[in-house]
Amino acid sequence: MADGRVLVVGAGPTGLNLALSLARRGVAVRLISDASGPGEHSRAMVVQARTLEFYDQFGFADEVVRAGIPGANVHWREGGPGGHEIRSVSFKDLGEGLSPFPFPLNYPQDDHERFLVDKLRESGVNVEWGSRLAGFEQLPRGIIAAIAYEGRTEHAEFAYLGGCDGAHSAVRETLGIGFQGGTYEQLFYVADVKINRGFDQDLYFNIGEHILTLMFPVRSSGMQRLIGLVPPELSTRDDLKFEDIRAQQEQLLDVKVTEVNWFSAYRVHHRVAEHFRAGRAFLLGDAAHIHSPVGGQGMNTGIGDAINLGWKLAQVLQGRAADSLLDTYEPERMGFAQTLVATTDRAFTPIVAEGLKGEITRKILGPLFVTAATRFALGRHAMFRLVSQTRIHYADSPLSEGRAGEVLGGDRLPWFRMDGTSNFAPLRSLDWQVHVYGKIHDALVAACREMSLAVHEFLWTDAAADCGLQRDAMYLIRPDGHVALAASLQSAEIVKNFADRFGLRFTNLP
Numbered sequence: 001m002a003d004g005r006v007l008v009v010g011a012g013p014t015g016l017n018l019a020l021s022l023a024r025r026g027v028a029v030r031l032i033s034d035a036s037g038p039g040e041h042s043r044a045m046v047v048q049a050r051t052l053e054f055y056d057q058f059g060f061a062d063e064v065v066r067a068g069i070p071g072a073n074v075h076w077r078e079g080g081p082g083g084h085e086i087r088s089v090s091f092k093d094l095g096e097g098l099s100p101f102p103f104p105l106n107y108p109q110d111d112h113e114r115f116l117v118d119k120l121r122e123s124g125v126n127v128e129w130g131s132r133l134a135g136f137e138q139l140p141r142g143i144i145a146a147i148a149y150e151g152r153t154e155h156a157e158f159a160y161l162g163g164c165d166g167a168h169s170a171v172r173e174t175l176g177i178g179f180q181g182g183t184y185e186q187l188f189y190v191a192d193v194k195i196n197r198g199f200d201q202d203l204y205f206n207i208g209e210h211i212l213t214l215m216f217p218v219r220s221s222g223m224q225r226l227i228g229l230v231p232p233e234l235s236t237r238d239d240l241k242f243e244d245i246r247a248q249q250e251q252l253l254d255v256k257v258t259e260v261n262w263f264s265a266y267r268v269h270h271r272v273a274e275h276f277r278a279g280r281a282f283l284l285g286d287a288a289h290i291h292s293p294v295g296g297q298g299m300n301t302g303i304g305d306a307i308n309l310g311w312k313l314a315q316v317l318q319g320r321a322a323d324s325l326l327d328t329y330e331p332e333r334m335g336f337a338q339t340l341v342a343t344t345d346r347a348f349t350p351i352v353a354e355g356l357k358g359e360i361t362r363k364i365l366g367p368l369f370v371t372a373a374t375r376f377a378l379g380r381h382a383m384f385r386l387v388s389q390t391r392i393h394y395a396d397s398p399l400s401e402g403r404a405g406e407v408l409g410g411d412r413l414p415w416f417r418m419d420g421t422s423n424f425a426p427l428r429s430l431d432w433q434v435h436v437y438g439k440i441h442d443a444l445v446a447a448c449r450e451m452s453l454a455v456h457e458f459l460w461t462d463a464a465a466d467c468g469l470q471r472d473a474m475y476l477i478r479p480d481g482h483v484a485l486a487a488s489l490q491s492a493e494i495v496k497n498f499a500d501r502f503g504l505r506f507t508n509l510p
């Protein structure tokens with residue numbers, strides 16, 4: 001019999017979050033990575049609001065925000081000779097009133113990974129660097145994994161395996177799961193550089209025909225990160241250097257590059273795995289879905305996978321839910337991944353092919369920037385909702401039920417703050433809970449006490465009404481802050497029936 005542990009393969013942002021999610025809930029976990037240490041180059045630069053909300057549940061979102069640059073000014077420039085700035089937008093309070101973190105945070109992936117490694121250590125888990133998953137076998141009672149390190153191979157048994165091993169996932173290949181999609185023709189480059197005008201905290205977005213270049217600030221190194229398309233005439237070169245594209249990029253960005261710390265060229269794929277679960281093994285993050293980095297969604301989606309699976313695995317291993325709870329992981333996360341790949345593809349292809357001349361670019365990107373640049377909340381909120389991942393919902397999941405007010409089962413719990421109190425504060429318990437906005441009935445309190453289920457009553461306020469909640473309705477909230485069950489009626493019976501379907505046992509009374 002497996003000893004209840006989970007093997008997490010891969011210590012990128014996805015694996016680190018899965019391990020953290022399990023460790024914080026008291027599940028024994030081993031996290032292996034074939035790398036020698038955390039990544040040394042920042043790839044993903046943007047941490048979205050939904051990720052910060054998850055980190056708030058772990059209690060360290062504020063530390064992450066302090067380490068990054070929240071809501072930079074974004075300059076949209078038209079590329080090419082004679083290019084000029086079209087608009088500049090502050091992303092500082094883009095989602096004011098929608099999230100405690102109403103901005104995208106600039107925080108490079110390498111700093112981010114080192115931060116998570118430290119948090120994991122504080123939770124008693126050390127990443128096993130230099131350890132490679134060499135193979136595994138699924139048995140009815142568990143998984144036997146072969147872990148290779150220091151020239152030898154250890155065979156160990158686990159209850160479950162989390163494949164967070166990136167785009168070339170050995171877990172996915174061993175399971176024989178297809179990874180359908182394709183590869184964009186265009187070649188991308190990424191570079192860390194210093195520029196003549198010193199450290200610039202703003203973000204620059206250059207777009208033109210066959211031109212796409214982004215410049216971000218990297219606070220910890222005082223450098224600028226450049227990400228962009230290699231000009232088509234150079235895209236077949238396999239020995240490309242920054243010098244080859246220097247003149248064009250300097251002209252586009254209107255800067256002189258004085259130092260190049262890192263340069264790399266790569267191709268971008270768009271693929272989604274056919275399944276995210278096979279028996280006791282799961283695929284998460286880039287192992288399950290990859291797409292264009294434009295839009296800053298990839299890493300955040302992987303982190304969302306880890307948060308979604310983490311609490312479910314913990315509850316099943318602790319005998320607090322039936323195994324069928326784990327079946328909800330794939331439908332909840334695959335739908336979003338497929339949509340993301342399709343939309344980034346739709347937006348990315350015309351941008352790259354035609355730049356500002358592209359009809360879709362003009363129709364989508366133009367109005368978005370215009371609305372984001374307005375002083376009006378409606379436009380800024382539309383932009384925030386599009387990128388922040390706060391709109392992700394699981395309405396079609398078997399784990400989602402009912403509707404009360406504007407809020408459906410599967411939605412992220414809408415956020416509000418009133419008189420300094422946030423309705424997200426109780427989510428730090430990382431456990432199931434009932435919320436009532438208004439007056440909670442004594443019978444529901446008593447029944448929840450009997451079920452050992454925490455209940456929270458909030459004053460009915462305009463802020464609660466504004467975010468679509470219904471007065472005196474009952475919301476059963478999942479450990480990841482999504483609404484599982486919404487009902488106009490306060491009924492313990494409805495909660496009990498819901499819990500029975502997934503064998504849920506609540507044990508979270510203080």
Ligand SMILES: Cc1cc2nc3c(=O)[nH]c(=O)nc-3n(C[C@H](O)[C@H](O)[C@H](O)COP(=O)(O)OP(=O)(O)OC[C@H]3O[C@@H](n4cnc5c(N)ncnc54)[C@H](O)[C@@H]3O)c2cc1C
Nearest residue numbers: 010012014034044045133165166285286296297298299300
């Ligand atoms: C230039 C660039 C810019 C990007 N910008 C953004 C952005 O702004 N926002 C965003 O959200 N995303 C962005 N992305 C995407 C983002 O970097 C990835 O989505 C993210 O790294 C995926 O994390 P992961 O943990 O799933 O996989 P990875 O980071 O690839 O980690 C995989 C881990 O698995 C390990 N591993 C692999 N095989 C084995 C094995 N057999 N045994 C043990 N360990 C193994 C690896 O060593 C590694 O530690 C960008 C990507 C690139 C390339």
